[in-house]
Amino acid sequence: MRSRSIAWRLALAFAAVCALVLSAIGVFLYRSLASEIAWRDDMALLGRLEQVRALLADSDSLDALQARPRLYQNMLGNLDSLLLVQRADGSNVITINPRQRALPPVQAISRDQSPQRRDVLTWQAADGVELALLSGQVQGPNGESLTVIAGKVLSEREQMLGSYRLRLYLAVGLGAVLAFTLGLVLLRRGLRPLRKMSEALRGIDLRSLDQRVPTAGTPTELLEPVHALNGMLVRLDDGFQRLSQFSADLAHEIRTPLHTLLASNGQALNYPRSSTEYQEVLASNMEEFERLKRMAENLMFLARAEQAERALDLRTLELHEIGDELCDYFEALADDREIRLENTFSGELLVDQQLLQRALGNLLANAVRHADAGSVISLRRRDEPGMCWLQVHNLGPVIAEKHLGKLFDRFYRVDPSRAEPGDSGGLGLAIVQSIMQLHGGRVRVSSGATGTGFELGFVTSR
Structure with a gap:
């Protein structure tokens, strides 16, 4: 589990970064x-x-140099220093080579040339020891040409650098x-709010x-x-509350x-009845079955809409033609209540035809059901920047302000006692809202002395 721990991973990363930084330094x-x-x-x-050049230039003779120990007394006891003074024939005038190391031929710089660092030669002996050598020509006391070789064994340097490397x-x-240790401790303290959150x-x-x-101290x-x-x-709380309310409303609906079906069938079975009465019972039962069927279909549509299982079939439609078709469909129902339908839709709109017809049909059905007898229900279009609003307007009872925000909830009715056999079971406006959500639009309602208007808002510019 440690390999999966964020604290351990970050502590290891922190240790690796520190190691890299320390290594670079x-x-x-x-x-x-x-x-x-x-x-x-x-x-x-x-x-x-x-x-050595100055010493040789100031000396009286080579014999005197060999006899004077002050020339090399500063090197006595130093096994890492080398000094050779050679004649032109290769014979040594002065030899300081405590370990008697064999030296390679070294190119001597001319006597009128000042030595530079580039003239120093680094050479590795057969035993692996490195030497730094410098050779230069010099004029002896009697004008004799001499060669000076100064050297130093680099063992001390390597030992010092080796100790420093270690x-x-x-x-x-x-x-x-x-x-790593400090990082792990600090990270565990820093991750304490996450544990509290968990x-x-x-x-x-x-x-x-x-x-x-809680956000305090976070x-x-x-x-x-x-x-x-x-x-x-x-x-989640809102969804759960809605689901709980939906379950309760569904059970109630x-x-x-x-209960109606059980009561009517029980009465029909308890007492002998004529065939006409049985037919009436069956007709009543059929109405209740139709109501249950519509409720099931509406619930299925809402479930599919919420899961986005339905793919929109977007087409550019003539709105006036859609309005005429809806007015023709509801004309008979409107005539029964002496209501006139007025279609003033115009222009085109990119929508799903079936869903638009269903949304407007649900609004028209509600309008016809609740409009005052002898009034006019009008279909209107109103454009705003980036939005197209389709309105279904009717004259009827004013809807109280407290109900407007709940009209699109499932199974919600302003007056449950006015439920009719052919209504949508309180799901019509919820379906309208789901259709608008599928289109990425909005739905709103207003009600007052001038009438009640339900509006569908479609986005016209993306």
Whole structure:
């Protein structure tokens, strides 16, 4: 489980980053030290060559130089320093080579040339020891041409750099371990709000959807996820409440026709009746079955619409033709109540024809059912920037303000006692809202002294 832990992964990453940074710093310091030591050794060789040149130029004879120990007394006891003064025939005038190392041929710089660092030669002996050598020509006391070879064994330098490398390795390793340990501790403390959030979420179930994740003391980086979680809980709570209310309303709506069917059938079975009376019972039962069928179809449509299972068949339609078809369909029902239908739709609209007809049909059915006798129901179009509004307007009883926000809820009726056999079971306006949601539009209603208007808003510019 540790491999899946965010704290462990981040702590390892933090340790790796620290190790890389420490390594980079260590490499820089190591190379700086190596360069500084190499510069110091090269400067020492250059100075030694100049000193020997001056000493030879000031001396009276070579024999006197060999007899004077002050020439090389500063090198006594130093096994890493080399100094050779050779004649032109290769014989040695002065030899300081404590370990008697064989030296390679070295190109000597001319006596009138000042030595430079580039003249220093680094050579590796057969035993793996490196030497730094510098050779230069010089004029002896009697005008004799001599060659001076100054050298230094670099073992001390390698030992020093090796010890420094070991310390760098230890420092990088200990730094990575320390970074991992501190990072793990700090990350666990930093992730404490997440654990508190998890504890708060574990305490929320179907019976406590009203609880929210506390934001007090929450770090700034976690405030947005906490607000998103609380928003999700609000939506879940609202959805659960709606589902609970829907279940209760559905049970209530189904119970009424079922009780009617059971009562009528029980009475028909308890007492002998004529064939005419049995036919009346069957006709009454058929009305209740039709009501249950419409309710089931409407519920099926709503379920599919919410799951987005229906693909829209968008077409550009002539709105006036759609209005004429709907007016023709509801004309007989309107004539029974002496209501006149007026179609003033115009223009074109990109919509699903069947869904548009169903939405407008549900609104017209409600309008005809609730409009005052002898009034006019009109179909109107009104355009706004980016929106096209289709309105079904009728004159009738004013809908109270408290009901307007609930009209599109399932099974909601302003006056349940006015339910009729042919109505939609309180699902008509809910279907209208689902159709508009499928189209990405809106639905709204207004009611007042000038009448009641239901409007469908379609987006015309994307």
